[in-house]
Amino acid sequence: MNQPINAPQLPPPPLRRRWTGSRVTGHVLVALWAVAGAYLLYYLASNLLSSFVANYWDDYLEGVVITIQLVVMSILLGAVLSLPIALARSSRNIVLSSIAYTYVYFFRGTPLLAQTFLIYYGAGSFQPLFSDLGIWWFFRDAWYCAVFAFTLNTSAYQAEILRGSVQNVDRGQWEAASALGIRKGVTFWKVILPQALIVALRPYGNELILLIKGSAIASIITIYDLMGETRRAYSRSYDFQAYIWAAVLYLMVVETLRRIWEKLEIRLTRHLKRNG
Numbered sequence: 001m002n003q004p005i006n007a008p009q010l011p012p013p014p015l016r017r018r019w020t021g022s023r024v025t026g027h028v029l030v031a032l033w034a035v036a037g038a039y040l041l042y043y044l045a046s047n048l049l050s051s052f053v054a055n056y057w058d059d060y061l062e063g064v065v066i067t068i069q070l071v072v073m074s075i076l077l078g079a080v081l082s083l084p085i086a087l088a089r090s091s092r093n094i095v096l097s098s099i100a101y102t103y104v105y106f107f108r109g110t111p112l113l114a115q116t117f118l119i120y121y122g123a124g125s126f127q128p129l130f131s132d133l134g135i136w137w138f139f140r141d142a143w144y145c146a147v148f149a150f151t152l153n154t155s156a157y158q159a160e161i162l163r164g165s166v167q168n169v170d171r172g173q174w175e176a177a178s179a180l181g182i183r184k185g186v187t188f189w190k191v192i193l194p195q196a197l198i199v200a201l202r203p204y205g206n207e208l209i210l211l212i213k214g215s216a217i218a219s220i221i222t223i224y225d226l227m228g229e230t231r232r233a234y235s236r237s238y239d240f241q242a243y244i245w246a247a248v249l250y251l252m253v254v255e256t257l258r259r260i261w262e263k264l265e266i267r268l269t270r271h272l273k274r275n276g
Contacts, residue, residue, distance in 0.1 A: 044248065047241060056233040056242070063229035064249055070143075070225060071212050074150035081151065082158035089163050100159070107156035113217050115153055120145040120221045146218040154211055161203040165196035198269060205261040209254055216250075226250065 047053060088100035107115065123130065123139035130136040138144045169192050177187040219228035230246035233239075 040244075043241075044244070050241075052233075052237055052239050052241060053245075056229070056237075059224075059229045059233060060226065060245060060249060063224060063226035064253060066223065066228075067212070067215050067225040068253070070146060070150065070218060070223070071208070071215050073147050074154055075208055075211060077147070077151040078154035078158050081155035082162055085155060085159035086162040086166070089159060090166070104156045104159055107153050108160070112149070112153050112214050113220070116146060116149040116217055116221060119149045142218075142221045142223050146221060146223055150211065150215065150218075154207060157207050158204070161200050161207065162196065165200040165203075166192060168199050169195050201261075201265045201268065205258070205265070208257060208261065212254055212257065213250065226253075 085100050085103060088096040089104065091097050091100075119139070120142060123145065127136060127140075130139055138148075173191055173195075174184075174187060177191055178184075182191075215225060216227035218225050219231055222228070224232065226246060226249060230242050234242040
């Protein structure tokens, strides 16, 4: 008796998505963004040989250099300052932890613009005292004040990043090191901190990008960084493309640093992926 042959099971036909109002709106918005992006590229390309670019392009490049110098110095000094702050925040000493908490709370809870103004313009109220101490040369210079303000601000954020990363390391590693007779200081520097820095790589990258964008505040206290050169170019030409070129250059700097940081992160965490 012939057995029936089972026909192969065909996959069900794909469901057709309905064109709802939200879907139509989304496609329209994406299309508008694409058109705006294409027009912006066309506008920039058509103005590459304009008199504005010829007159101010060198100033823009100098502004980019100043911006990078300001951010790199602030990030590095902030990283150095963040370590004792993070240790104080984690300390069982109520006085140290309270001081560190107040520091972090203030600089994370107030605008960077207000902090920069407070240091640059507020220092003049203490000029006699600073002159007697021999440090007025520092506070009368806009560059030093900007670096100082940015360093204090980013150190508060970096301290919280570092503290959270240290707490993320398994507590059992402290206990294992203690069982082996390794001192806590050696355990922290050679076992815990290297692992915490790996965890903190991505938050550190975000902080770097945020500081680059926040560095435009320095232009308000007469520093000719990228935004400072942009304001000067606009005040002389009254050409709106001054700010368009500034936005493009900020985007290029941020994207370049993001890619460098991404390569660095992949390089430093390749052993984790291999083990996984």
